Amino acid sequence: MADHQNIANTARRDWMGLLARAPDDALMELWGAVGTPPGFDWLRSPEVGGVMVRGRTGGTGAPFNLGEMTVTRCSLVLKDGTVGHGYVQGRSKRKAEAAALIDALMQTDAAEDIRDRVITPLSQQMQEAKTARAAKAAATKVEFFTLVRGED
Amino acid sequence: MSAQTQFSGGFDNAPIDAAHAFRAAMTVMARPGEIRLISGAQPPAPLSVAAGTLLLTLCDPETRVHLAGDLDTGTVRQWLTFHTGAPISEAPEADFAVGSWQELGPLSQYRSGTPEYPDRSTTLIVECDDLQQAGAELTGPGIKDTARLSLPNVPALRANAALYPLGCDFFFTSGDRLAALPRSTQIRVEG
Numbered sequence: 001m002a003d004h005q006n007i008a009n010t011a012r013r014d015w016m017g018l019l020a021r022a023p024d025d026a027l028m029e030l031w032g033a034v035g036t037p038p039g040f041d042w043l044r045s046p047e048v049g050g051v052m053v054r055g056r057t058g059g060t061g062a063p064f065n066l067g068e069m070t071v072t073r074c075s076l077v078l079k080d081g082t083v084g085h086g087y088v089q090g091r092s093k094r095k096a097e098a099a100a101l102i103d104a105l106m107q108t109d110a111a112e113d114i115r116d117r118v119i120t121p122l123s124q125q126m127q128e129a130k131t132a133r134a135a136k137a138a139a140t141k142v143e144f145f146t147l148v149r150g151e152d
Numbered sequence: 153m154s155a156q157t158q159f160s161g162g163f164d165n166a167p168i169d170a171a172h173a174f175r176a177a178m179t180v181m182a183r184p185g186e187i188r189l190i191s192g193a194q195p196p197a198p199l200s201v202a203a204g205t206l207l208l209t210l211c212d213p214e215t216r217v218h219l220a221g222d223l224d225t226g227t228v229r230q231w232l233t234f235h236t237g238a239p240i241s242e243a244p245e246a247d248f249a250v251g252s253w254q255e256l257g258p259l260s261q262y263r264s265g266t267p268e269y270p271d272r273s274t275t276l277i278v279e280c281d282d283l284q285q286a287g288a289e290l291t292g293p294g295i296k297d298t299a300r301l302s303l304p305n306v307p308a309l310r311a312n313a314a315l316y317p318l319g320c321d322f323f324f325t326s327g328d329r330l331a332a333l334p335r336s337t338q339i340r341v342e343g
Binding site for chain 2: 041042044045075077083
């Protein structure tokens with residue numbers, strides 16, 4: 001039971017992290033292609049605020065404050081009672097709404113469909129963008145080496 | 153029919169609803185004996201509408217809240233944490249305490265401030281069965297001549313008023329009715 005819960009939590013953390021980092025237009029395009037969103041009620045309307053991002057040196061050191069970032073959050077409940085939370089970077093309220101709806105749907109029977117049509121393509125797109133950026137930066141890499149130090 | 157969850161019942165429009173409730177809370181505290189109606193939140197039982205609305209308005213992650221007796225249920229804790237982020241604490245550390253008069257227990261266990269910082273005291277939100285402008289006679293700041301309010305325990309509240317400038321402040325809630333008694337109000341028993 002505890003293991004099952006842990007696995008579920010890890011999976012949910014993965015998709016919520018992905019949605020939080022996802023670029024606005026990419027997410028909205030994929031989400032728009034899914035079709036009519038299901039009906040829902042707000043538990044917490046979208047609101048913009050700041051959060052302090054904390055980090056640990058090397059992942060194990062003492063926590064320190066990295067800096068503040070803008071976050072939009074909202075919570076909603078589907079008609080069947082599934083609760084979804086959306087926490088996304090930036091000020092886009094419709095992105096927070098989409099993220100909360102996806103989070104809720106990922107806990108229902110529609111999970112596989114959403115995973116195939118939103119989560120997987122989104123994660124691929126973000127990975128490609130990251131690789132492309134890294135490749136572009138790598139192309140400008142300069143190799144430094146010393147031929148003669150000229151001292152002796 | 154909308155789905156109900158343990159998180160339902162917050163403000164529909166938080167800035168507007170909270171501003172209305174805050175105005176009402178300020179008014180009743182400034183004019184002891186006056187009763188105002190507040191609404192906006194639909195808190196889980198046994199929390200009343202007025203007490204729930206007041207908690208959503210006043211609490212945030214930096215105010216410790218003590219839930220007394222029957223109010224200290226998982227449902228109420230979850231609801232309060234989701235909407236305000238307020239940490240739940242024991243009576244001696246609390247900034248706000250909620251409950252019926254009997255369950256809140258002796259006033260001496262709550263912080264009454266220090267001479268340097270009289271504001272570091274607990275504000276008690278007392279759930280009452282009934283709230284009427286009748287009973288004990290009140291005089292003091294904010295009251296033109298005298299006012300009347302049905303108070304749960306006059307001797308204990310008089311002892312609290314005698315601590316002025318220290319002491320606790322009180323909100324009384326019943327359904328959607330809200331009244332208040334600051335520590336500066338003098339209480340006279342009838343007769």
